[in-house]
Amino acid sequence: MTRAGFVGLAGRPNVGKSTLVNAIVGSRVAIVSMRPQTTRRAIRGIATDVEAGHQLVLVDLPGVQKPRDVLTERMQSRVERELADSDLALMVINGEQGVGPGDRFIARALVEANSALPTICAVNKIDTVGPNELVPVLAEAAELEGVDEVFPISARSGEGLAELVGRLGELVPEGPYLYPPEDHSDQPGETMLAELVREQVLNRTRDEIPHSVEVNVKEVDRREDGLVTVRAEVWAETESQKGILIGKGGKKVSEIGTAARRSLEAELDAKVHLELKVRVRGHWRRDEGLLDRLGIE
Numbered sequence: 001m002t003r004a005g006f007v008g009l010a011g012r013p014n015v016g017k018s019t020l021v022n023a024i025v026g027s028r029v030a031i032v033s034m035r036p037q038t039t040r041r042a043i044r045g046i047a048t049d050v051e052a053g054h055q056l057v058l059v060d061l062p063g064v065q066k067p068r069d070v071l072t073e074r075m076q077s078r079v080e081r082e083l084a085d086s087d088l089a090l091m092v093i094n095g096e097q098g099v100g101p102g103d104r105f106i107a108r109a110l111v112e113a114n115s116a117l118p119t120i121c122a123v124n125k126i127d128t129v130g131p132n133e134l135v136p137v138l139a140e141a142a143e144l145e146g147v148d149e150v151f152p153i154s155a156r157s158g159e160g161l162a163e164l165v166g167r168l169g170e171l172v173p174e175g176p177y178l179y180p181p182e183d184h185s186d187q188p189g190e191t192m193l194a195e196l197v198r199e200q201v202l203n204r205t206r207d208e209i210p211h212s213v214e215v216n217v218k219e220v221d222r223r224e225d226g227l228v229t230v231r232a233e234v235w236a237e238t239e240s241q242k243g244i245l246i247g248k249g250g251k252k253v254s255e256i257g258t259a260a261r262r263s264l265e266a267e268l269d270a271k272v273h274l275e276l277k278v279r280v281r282g283h284w285r286r287d288e289g290l291l292d293r294l295g296i297e
């Protein structure tokens, strides 16, 4: 009998949830950046171990935060719904920082959402933490409300992942696979392409820009000789943000475009011609209809 189930990832922004999902799935399904609030949608990463006979559907979620606008409100309510529907919760904390009030708040919210939900805590980023500092963090994590077991891991180096995945595989319910074992993600291809462009925007901008930008892929055109043309819009909320994104003489947008083209080529395994257009789309973060269309539900 196989086992399969949904594992919802909870944790503060920037603790490494998306990095962990990519590491467990073994390919890139979610973008990662050093900016908090990188993830906006619930992305399912699928990891099937045919030998062990289990399938983990890892639901990568936005970091838990205080909602500020319709976008963050939707992100937050999505987190709550997804966790209520999961078979397990995987709470990720940043081992560099230890357990803080934000982590305690999330642990409490998990218990309130569903007190029967088995909760595993992964203490991440142990590649940067010495053993003496790690011991007290593991102890604090074990004391978090609702947490059943604690695993020290590094999503970056892979340390501790086999143990964590093995345990998650034992904890998901018996049942048939939920997705074909060769699948890695349920994300529409165009969304992934837009996300890869946004990842390069996040890597190259600061202050309020990362939060103000969304990317929309308008067209993907595959020519017979294999060249793929991708036309995408980068939305800013104001003219001044648009100016920053374009940069002097178009320098910034061309840097973003060059880096994004490389990611798209790796993703599509083809030569890519990327056309980026920066435009102002005021208040897109508050536009319910637009957020629906962007798949931010």
Ligand SMILES: Nc1nc2c(ncn2[C@@H]2O[C@H](COP(=O)(O)OP(=O)(O)OP(=O)(O)O)[C@@H](O)[C@H]2O)c(=O)[nH]1
Residues within 6 Å of the ligand: 011, 012, 013, 014, 015, 016, 017, 018, 019, 020, 031, 032, 033, 034, 035, 036, 037, 038, 039, 040, 061, 062, 063, 064, 124, 125, 126, 127, 128, 153, 154, 155, 156, 157
């Ligand atoms: N040193 C180290 N850095 C890590 C590790 N895992 C993630 N990071 C870094 O932490 C930062 C945040 O990673 P993400 O995976 O985007 O974090 P997240 O929890 O998904 O963040 P949100 O989507 O904003 O909630 C990135 O710069 C990662 O490279 C790790 O195991 N070790």
Ligand SMILES: [Mg+2]
Residues within 6 Å of the ligand: 017, 018, 019, 030, 031, 038, 039, 060, 061, 062, 063
């Ligand atoms: Mg993320």
